[in-house]
Amino acid sequence: MTLVHATCSELPGGTAPDTVQLLPPGAFTARDGRGFRLDNPNGLIALFKADAVDKPVDYEHQEDDPARRGNGPVPAAGWIKSLFYDARSGLWAKVDWTARAREMIANREYPYLSPVFTHDANGRITRLMxxxxxxRPALHLKALASEQEQPMPDTSTPFARIAKALGLPDDATEDAILAALGEKLATASEVTPDPAKFVPIEAVRELIAERGSALALNSEQQAQSRVSEAMREGYITPAMKDWAVALCRQDPDSFDRFIASSPPAFGHLFGPSGARSVAPEKRFSTSAQSAEEMAVCSQLGIDPAKLAKV
Incomplete structure (x- = not known):
């Protein structure tokens, strides 16, 4: 990794701004011709948060010059408290300036701000120092001035979009976002739904169960009725009833094909008996009684001519 001193941000007279631009977005070139790329701003922000310490803003890169640092105290001009990224303008920082630095910025004693970062061999920026x-500036960045336009916070990350939707500040932590989201969901679960638009899930389940029971009962009744009719017509016997009801209930088409392909072989079991099918007046002949009939009539004292009326 290579440490870079890059200068930027012209400082017209006025009050020192609390929000400053550190790096432009994407690929950019310094005034000395060096090329760099800010292709992972969220990674830089994550590393800054993981360090959990404010990054220093000094004077003329004294902190990064071993010879000057060894000659005595290196005063800070301010401290970088947080970072955020805007896709249109790049990486920005919120700075807590010292009173001395604010005065010098206001008096134009220091007109530029230079970020310090590490990068790899391809110019990809890896960490903000x-x-x-x-x-003297090295990068083309916006001036540090109280009247400069403040950037909009980055809303490209899921947490940033959620924070914006929840009305949280731009620098809200992930823990704060998750806590606010949990509270929002808990509150939403306590809201009573409009009965004109929503039906309780219990009522829907009960309705589905009742409909299923009604359909099952109707199917059972139809199966019993069709099997009883088939029995009366002689297509099946009583011993076949349970099987036929189960088949008709489960697959009515198969039951219909069975009836259509089977003759009513058992019809005689359910029709009137042979004796009753003969007309009464033909059961006995009044003119040709057998000898056996005459003998029975004689023993019982019955007139053979009256047998036809019995």
């Missing part, structure tokens, strides 16, 4: 107030 801090920044410095300088006299």
């Amino acid at each position: 801090g920044a410095s107030l300088v006299h």
Whole structure:
């Protein structure tokens, strides 16, 4: 990794701004011709949060010059408290300036701010180390001025979009976002739904169960009725009833095909008996009684001519 001192941010007279631009978005070129890429701003922000310490803003990169650092105290001009990214303008920081630095910025004693970062061999920026107030810029960035336009926070990450939807500040932590989201969901679960638009799930389940029971009962009644009719017509016997009801209930088409392909072989079991099918007047002949009939009539004292009326 290579440590870079890059200067930017012209400082017109006025009050020192609390929000400053550190790096432009995407690929950019310094004034000395070096090329860099800010292709993972969220990674830089994550590393800054993981370090859990404010990054220093010094004067003329004294913190990064071993010779100057060894000659005595290196005063801070301010401290970077947080970072955020805007897709249109790049990486920004909120800075807590010292009183001395605010005065010098207001008096135009230090007109530029130079970020310090590490990068790999391809110019990809890997970590933000801090920044410095300088006299000569190396990057083309916006001036540090109280009247400069404040950027909009990045809303490209899921947490940033959720924070915005919940009305949280731009620098809200993930824990704060999750806590607010949990509270929002808990509150929503306590809201009574409009009965004109929503039906309780219990009522829907009960309705589905009742409909299923009604359909099952109707199917059972139809199966019993059709099997009873088939029995009366002689297509099946009583011993076949349970099987026929089960088949008709489960597959009515198969039951119909069975009836259509089977003759009513058992019809004689359910029709009137042979004796009753003969007309009464033909059961006995009044003119040709057998000898056996005459003998029975004689023993019982019955007139053979009256047998036809019995």
